[in-house]
Amino acid sequence: MNSRLKFLLLNLFLFFALLTKAQEKITVGEKQTLFSTVLNEKREIWIHLPKTYNDTGINPAKYPVIYLLDGEINFEYYAGMSDFLAKPPYAEMPECIVVGIKNTERTRDLTPTKSGKKSPVNSNVVLFGDSGGSENFVRFIQEELKPFISKNYRTQDYSVLVGHSFGGLFAVNVLLTHPEYFNAYVANDPSLWWDNKVLISRTKDYLEKNKNFPAHKFLYVAQADNEEQNKNWNSDMTQAIEEFKEIIEKNGSLNYKHHFYENEVHGTVSYPGNYDAVKFIFKGFRTDIKKLSKNPQLLEEEYKRFSEKTGTNFLPSETYLNVVLKFMKSNDFKESEKYFNDLKHKLYPKK
Amino acid sequence: MNSRLKFLLLNLFLFFALLTKAQEKITVGEKQTLFSTVLNEKREIWIHLPKTYNDTGINPAKYPVIYLLDGEINFEYYAGMSDFLAKPPYAEMPECIVVGIKNTERTRDLTPTKSGKKSPVNSNVVLFGDSGGSENFVRFIQEELKPFISKNYRTQDYSVLVGHSFGGLFAVNVLLTHPEYFNAYVANDPSLWWDNKVLISRTKDYLEKNKNFPAHKFLYVAQADNEEQNKNWNSDMTQAIEEFKEIIEKNGSLNYKHHFYENEVHGTVSYPGNYDAVKFIFKGFRTDIKKLSKNPQLLEEEYKRFSEKTGTNFLPSETYLNVVLKFMKSNDFKESEKYFNDLKHKLYPKK
Known part of the structure; x- marks a missing residue:
């Protein structure tokens, strides 16, 4: 590769690299x-x-x-x-x-x-x-x-x-x-x-x-x-x-x-x-995450009620179950942690 | 330029072009x-x-x-x-x-x-x-x-x-x-x-x-x-x-x-x-744009009042004056249009 071409290539690369990175946008x-x-x-x-x-x-x-x-x-x-x-x-x-x-x-x-x-x-x-x-x-x-x-x-x-x-x-x-x-x-x-x-x-x-x-x-x-x-x-x-x-x-x-x-x-x-x-x-x-610590089945009861009201089947999302699980774990609610772990694996089995 | 280099250059260009365009983001x-x-x-x-x-x-x-x-x-x-x-x-x-x-x-x-x-x-x-x-x-x-x-x-x-x-x-x-x-x-x-x-x-x-x-x-x-x-x-x-x-x-x-x-x-x-x-x-x-059609000096009065209240000098923006002008023009309020045109040029003289 001759040096002019190398120079051109480098410039082109830098130009687009700047263009793509520039400021990270929200x-x-x-x-x-x-x-x-x-x-x-x-x-x-x-x-x-x-x-x-x-x-x-x-x-x-x-x-x-x-x-x-x-x-x-x-x-x-x-x-x-x-x-x-x-x-x-x-x-x-x-x-x-x-x-x-x-x-x-x-x-x-x-x-x-x-x-x-x-x-x-x-x-x-x-x-x-x-x-x-x-x-x-x-x-x-x-x-x-x-x-x-x-x-x-x-x-x-x-x-x-x-x-x-x-x-x-x-x-x-x-x-x-x-x-x-x-x-x-x-x-x-x-x-x-x-x-x-x-x-x-x-x-x-x-x-x-x-x-x-x-x-x-x-x-x-x-x-x-x-x-x-x-x-x-x-x-x-x-x-x-x-x-x-x-x-x-x-x-x-x-x-x-x-x-x-x-x-x-x-x-x-x-x-x-x-x-x-x-x-x-x-x-x-x-749903009130604190109430779930002592009454874990409340979650499904409340989703059932909400689903009936809206005529659409809504389930607790995997993301929410992860938040609930983290809360139970960090506050040492072992029984509820197990309950929600089971629920998560029932609703969202690993592929 | 040999053809392998041309090919490389073209690919690099396309790659970054795609990266920069892709989906237009909001x-x-x-x-x-x-x-x-x-x-x-x-x-x-x-x-x-x-x-x-x-x-x-x-x-x-x-x-x-x-x-x-x-x-x-x-x-x-x-x-x-x-x-x-x-x-x-x-x-x-x-x-x-x-x-x-x-x-x-x-x-x-x-x-x-x-x-x-x-x-x-x-x-x-x-x-x-x-x-x-x-x-x-x-x-x-x-x-x-x-x-x-x-x-x-x-x-x-x-x-x-x-x-x-x-x-x-x-x-x-x-x-x-x-x-x-x-x-x-x-x-x-x-x-x-x-x-x-x-x-x-x-x-x-x-x-x-x-x-x-x-x-x-x-x-x-x-x-x-x-x-x-x-x-x-x-x-x-x-x-x-x-x-x-x-x-x-x-x-x-x-x-x-x-x-x-x-x-x-x-x-x-x-x-x-x-x-x-x-x-x-x-x-x-x-400020109420409709009121300004009959009482154009109201705009400065209201900005003066607001500036006093906040202890900071606020002026009508050029953008707002343009909206006001457009309103006066499209509704045929000629006197007010002239008033706001003058105000705009006073506050925002052309460079």
């Missing part, structure tokens, strides 16, 4: 692109995998999936939040895969009907011309995105749909039109005022026809204190949400929680709303 | 390592830069810095949260740099005195042998980490210290021993029971000697509903926090807020606590 997800035949466009998807996803010390696990609308706004804190809340020993929820969907034509995708609205600031402008595409968008999610996620990642058959504003409208509409698509729905300050409250009519129609929602479905609605909006902007936002609340609570067949956030406005309510929503949806998931 | 920060002479060890620091930090469309801006203890647990959601809450037009806080400090010897660094404690689960075990190093740790932050951050990043002279449990104990201790180090302090479920409530004594001593806290200091305390812990674990946790609250509220010289979270336990309270804390610390930061 990542919370990866971007994927898939082409949607239904929508006839490319869609960008942001995917967060839980901390243990690539842990080679445990058997490969499967995880519930949370589908998050307006991905570009909510993905980063949501990914961090789901890891934080799923961290043993205080885990309030199972570790989840979070799938953020980035918008292309937001109004088109999230609204259930074609409807315009005069701009509240300038009445010459008609907003939302390109609306009414939500049925296509949910078909994209159900027929294209979900199979894509299940094919490429290890998923458990349990999913949640999370939206805000038009995204909340979309979530409620999916619950009414395809309740079987998701196990739980989160609607932060949903735009139920849309098109003369068309979803209020749909809710009434649904309940007239079906009487009840399917078993084990969950809906969390966060309502912001839109005092400002009430006066200047969206005077019918609050009223439509309250009307919906009344109908749902009266029917009583849905695991439903509504919370009014007096210190939040329309743009901020998703942050506490999404946190409280997962706590509501996964209520009963947390 | 990053929320970068890791840095610095050697601390004070602590005589290497420390890993996680740094989150706000969305506009590298925006070449605006003048390079300076940002307040939030120092976050237990970085490895809280960094990811906190980084996402600070971006979410700083997003115009609903921004409740300025864009901030978040500096997460990863633990090495947590108990050593965060506790103010040397003290042991019998394990509540097994009384033969004495916990916290290696305690009492907080004065060294705060010297590391003040004399080494802060200069490192200011040298490598564009920082505004405003900083916040955030901690949980022993980290909350640490934050309160820094407020008492070096109140000038930070503008605001956040203590989530602080371990004020530490060493026979030594910080309660220090608080009393401080107020006896100084009468008041320095002007413009802020402290937010989040208290979890540790009912379980009260019974089984840390019976003095709650009591010490309440004692502290009483002393501080009676003195009245601190911008102080205490909130009890009835649905949170010790391990989860930081999540809502950190959110509510920034909303408390930066209360008055948010």
Whole structure:
């Protein structure tokens, strides 16, 4: 090898070595692109995998999936939040895969009907011309995105749909039109005022026809204190949400929680709303590690109860069992240690 | 160049090209390592830069810095949260740099005195042998980490210290021993029971000697509903926090807020606590873009008020002014558009 070539090779190597190492980054997800035949466009998807996803010390696990609308706004804190809340020993929820969907034509995708609205600031402008595409968008999610996620990642058959504003409208509409698509729905300050409250009519129609929602479905609605909006902007936002609340609570067949956030406005309510929503949806998931020391079979009892409530079979994860085992060992609870050792080997036999 | 060399070169190139592209990642920060002479060890620091930090469309801006203890647990959601809450037009806080400090010897660094404690689960075990190093740790932050951050990043002279449990104990201790180090302090479920409530004594001593806290200091305390812990674990946790609250509220010289979270336990309270804390610390930061359309000088009035409250000069960011300008333009508020255009060019003259 002549010396000029050696020099070139060395430089090339150093250049790429620097490029790849540089600063070590803290990542919370990866971007994927898939082409949607239904929508006839490319869609960008942001995917967060839980901390243990690539842990080679445990058997490969499967995880519930949370589908998050307006991905570009909510993905980063949501990914961090789901890891934080799923961290043993205080885990309030199972570790989840979070799938953020980035918008292309937001109004088109999230609204259930074609409807315009005069701009509240300038009445010459008609907003939302390109609306009414939500049925296509949910078909994209159900027929294209979900199979894509299940094919490429290890998923458990349990999913949640999370939206805000038009995204909340979309979530409620999916619950009414395809309740079987998701196990739980989160609607932060949903735009139920849309098109003369068309979803209020749909809710009434649904309940007239079906009487009840399917078993084990969950809906969390966060309502912001839109005092400002009430006066200047969206005077019918609050009223439509309250009307919906009344109908749902009266029917009583849905695991439903509504919370009014007096210190939040329309743009901020998703942050506490999404946190409280997962706590509501996964209520009963947390087990008290200290109680298990004297009452080890409590763990399976509580998981059984939680599984019945959600209509889905949830098992203590191998990661959680390892935390429990470590606790029993370090505090010298020998009997419980043996119990959980046996349970671990029953649930997660070594390959 | 002979063909074997060409082949080698091509392969090397492809290998590194793949390595650098692969999947596009979503990053929320970068890791840095610095050697601390004070602590005589290497420390890993996680740094989150706000969305506009590298925006070449605006003048390079300076940002307040939030120092976050237990970085490895809280960094990811906190980084996402600070971006979410700083997003115009609903921004409740300025864009901030978040500096997460990863633990090495947590108990050593965060506790103010040397003290042991019998394990509540097994009384033969004495916990916290290696305690009492907080004065060294705060010297590391003040004399080494802060200069490192200011040298490598564009920082505004405003900083916040955030901690949980022993980290909350640490934050309160820094407020008492070096109140000038930070503008605001956040203590989530602080371990004020530490060493026979030594910080309660220090608080009393401080107020006896100084009468008041320095002007413009802020402290937010989040208290979890540790009912379980009260019974089984840390019976003095709650009591010490309440004692502290009483002393501080009676003195009245601190911008102080205490909130009890009835649905949170010790391990989860930081999540809502950190959110509510920034909303408390930066209360008055948010301006209503719709009001500005008819009353443009309101923006400077509100920033002036906020600057007086915090004792720090805050200006509307160029990014926010661009959002305001866009709003005025698209809604045809010509006079306000001109006003904000002039203000933008006054505050951010083109280079």
